Every structure is written in structure tokens, then in C-alpha cells.
Amino acid sequence: MSVEASRAAESETLELFKNSFAYGTRTDLLFKFLKDLSSEEAAEFLQGLLTKVGESAGDGDVARLLDHVYAWQVRAYAPREDGVHGGTWAYEDAPFAPLARPLSDARVALFTSSGHFVAGDDPEPFGVKNMSQEASIARIVDFIRSKPQLSVIPADTPDERLRVRHPGYDIRGALADPNVAFPLERMRELARERVIGELAAEAYSFMGATAQSRIVRESGPEWAARLRQRGVDAAVLVPV
Amino acid sequence: MGHVARAFEEAGIATVTIQVGAFRHHAERMRLPRVVVTRHLMGRPLGAPHDVARQRQVLRTALNLLEEAREGGTIVGLPEPFRTMYRPFAGAGADAEGRETSSTARAHLDP
Numbered sequence: 001m002s003v004e005a006s007r008a009a010e011s012e013t014l015e016l017f018k019n020s021f022a023y024g025t026r027t028d029l030l031f032k033f034l035k036d037l038s039s040e041e042a043a044e045f046l047q048g049l050l051t052k053v054g055e056s057a058g059d060g061d062v063a064r065l066l067d068h069v070y071a072w073q074v075r076a077y078a079p080r081e082d083g084v085h086g087g088t089w090a091y092e093d094a095p096f097a098p099l100a101r102p103l104s105d106a107r108v109a110l111f112t113s114s115g116h117f118v119a120g121d122d123p124e125p126f127g128v129k130n131m132s133q134e135a136s137i138a139r140i141v142d143f144i145r146s147k148p149q150l151s152v153i154p155a156d157t158p159d160e161r162l163r164v165r166h167p168g169y170d171i172r173g174a175l176a177d178p179n180v181a182f183p184l185e186r187m188r189e190l191a192r193e194r195v196i197g198e199l200a201a202e203a204y205s206f207m208g209a210t211a212q213s214r215i216v217r218e219s220g221p222e223w224a225a226r227l228r229q230r231g232v233d234a235a236v237l238v239p240v
Numbered sequence: 241m242g243h244v245a246r247a248f249e250e251a252g253i254a255t256v257t258i259q260v261g262a263f264r265h266h267a268e269r270m271r272l273p274r275v276v277v278t279r280h281l282m283g284r285p286l287g288a289p290h291d292v293a294r295q296r297q298v299l300r301t302a303l304n305l306l307e308e309a310r311e312g313g314t315i316v317g318l319p320e321p322f323r324t325m326y327r328p329f330a331g332a333g334a335d336a337e338g339r340e341t342s343s344t345a346r347a348h349l350d351p
């Protein structure tokens with residue numbers, strides 16, 4: 001490290017440090033919520049985490065670490081009085097379609113925004129072949145301005161044929177087991193057990209860091225029409 | 241995904257949304273029809289990798305809600321925290337010097 005870089009590192013503030021996890025020099029999407037905390041809150045989170053690391057070193061149980069991260073994710077994204085995180089989208093009405101037939105007779109589709117696709121059927125965003133997770137993160141701004149691309153995934157696709165890429169969330173869990181965000185194998189099991197009438201022949205996934213206005217105007221109605229044409233009664237939706 | 245839910249409902253397709261607690265306010269503000277909220281980490285709304293029992297529990301709760309909800313804005317929260325495959329040693333599995341024995345190693349590996 002050069003003298004200059006060393007001095008810069010020494011003078012890094014907690015504010016810069018915590019923000020660097022969200023599309024910065026230390027990008028880690030599991031911890032991008034740190035940017036939404038004040039420096040004081042981030043310090044409280046980190047101190048609490050270290051205390052719990054010490055406790056876990058005593059008994060080996062890491063569940064408290066994950067509880068801690070969960071609690072602070074909730075806190076970081078909670079709506080605040082200054083309007084941050086309230087979400088720009090709010091509605092008065094709640095459209096509601098009753099299930100048209102008993103669940104045990106219904107055709108149910110899986111539909112997620114987890115960014116899954118089948119090996120060999122990469123949506124190739126922006127025409128880029130084999131885009132890596134890291135490369136997608138670098139283009140987050142382009143993604144959130146673009147119309148979403150829907151991946152149609154045959155419902156009999158085995159887990160090992162599934163791929164995932166998404167610049168908006170930590171995909172490590174989904175890489176270890178797609179069912180954490182795209183529970184196709186679990187849905188197949190429930191269909192075999194007759195909990196549902198049948199699993200629709202197509203499952204669907206798109207990458208949810210995308211232009212919401214395009215979903216409202218274009219993709220939402222287009223996708224609804226596709227499912228209607230295929231006789232789908234109900235959809236299990238999984239945002240990430 | 242909230243807009244997908246609304247578009248599907250308007251087209252006559254019943255939906256249920258599974259999401260993590262950090263996003264609960266989105267569901268409320270967008271008045272989503274049926275929602276299951278889990279106490280899971282972002283990116284893992286169904287639970288930990290290979291936690292098949294939890295993944296099934298979440299899905300069964302969601303599917304039941306498809307049938308049972310009578311009006312839009314129905315939100316069900318699952319209270320169970322995100323869990324790992326950790327199991328306590330409970331004092332077993334180490335010899336007199338505290339070295340790990342093979343049964344200790346197995347305690348880590350058994351799901």
C-alpha cells in the first residue's frame with residue numbers, strides 16, 4: 001500500500017465504511033442495508049455483532065448472529081418519518097381474485113423475481129453472454145432502468161440445471177439451494193402429494209431490480225395474459 | 241413484484257406472495273392480496289439452504305392462504321426465526337482431553 005493509500009485508509013470514516021457495502025469498494029449485498037443506517041446505528045449493529053460473535057465462540061451456536069442481522073435488516077428498511085423507505089408505490093385498493101376452484105384441483109404456477117434461468121437459456125441482458133454476478137452488480141443502474149426479461153423455466157427442470165444472477169440481493173443462499181428463493185423442487189413435491197391440483201408446466205423468474213413502471217404498463221399485463229392462456233388458476237410469487 | 245401481484249389479480253389469477261420481514265411495509269403499502277411474511281434473511285425468503293422442512297412449511301402456509309383468504313390485504317406472519325443446521329454438542333462427543341471424536345464430527349453433518 002502506498003503512503004497516500006495508507007493515509008486515506010486511516011482517515012476513512014464509519015460513514016464511508018458502512019456505505020461501501022452497497023455498490024461500493026466492499027460490495028456485499030447481504031449487508032447493503034448498512035447504508036440505510038446512520039453511523040450511530042451502524043456502530044450499534046457492529047458492536048452487537050461482535051458481542052454475539054464472542055457468545056457464539058462460547059457455545060458454537062451461530063443462530064444469534066443471523067437473528068441479529070435479520071433484526072437490523074428489518075430496522076434498516078423500516079419506513080421512516082423522512083419518507084425514506086416508505087416506498088414510492090402505495091395504493092388504496094386491494095385487487096382480489098378469489099381462487100376459482102379448490103386448491104386440490106387448481107393449476108398453480110411458481111413466479112419469482114429471483115433472477116433464475118435454465119442453463120443454456122441465459123437471458124443475456126444487454127446482449128452480454130455469460131454475464132457474471134459481479135458484472136451484473138456493476139450495471140445495477142442500467143438494470144433498474146430497463147424492461148424486465150422473463151425466463152420461462154420448464155417445471156420439470158432439475159435443481160442442478162438452474163442458474164441465478166441478480167444485482168440486487170446476496171445470491172449465496174440461492175447458489176447453495178435454489179429452493180430458498182425459487183422453490184421449484186418443493187412445489188413439485190406438493191403437487192405429487194396432491195396438496196395442489198397440478199403444478200403449471202411453466203415456472204417463471206425475472207430479475208427484480210428492474211423498471212417498476214415497465215412492469216405496471218407492459219410486463220405485468222403481458223405476463224398475466226400468458227398465464228391465463230395456460231389455464232393457471234393461481235400463482236405463488238416470491239420477491240427477493 | 242407487488243405490481244405483478246396486482247396485475248395478476250386484476251386478470252383473475254389468485255396470488256400469494258412470500259417475502260421476508262424487511263419488506264413487510266411494501267406489502268402493506270401496495271395492498272397486496274395475500275402475503276406470507278417470514279423471519280428470514282433477505283435473499284432467502286423460504287429459509288436456509290437445504291432446510292426442506294421450513295421451505296415446505298412456508299409453501300403450505302402460502303397455499304392455504306390462497307384458499308382461505310376472503311379479502312385483499314391478508315398478511316400472515318410466520319414466527320420461526322431463520323435457522324441453520326447447528327445442533328448442540330450437549331457435552332457428548334469429546335474425549336477426556338477435549339479432542340473431537342468421530343461422533344462430534346457427525347453431529348455437524350447430520351441434517
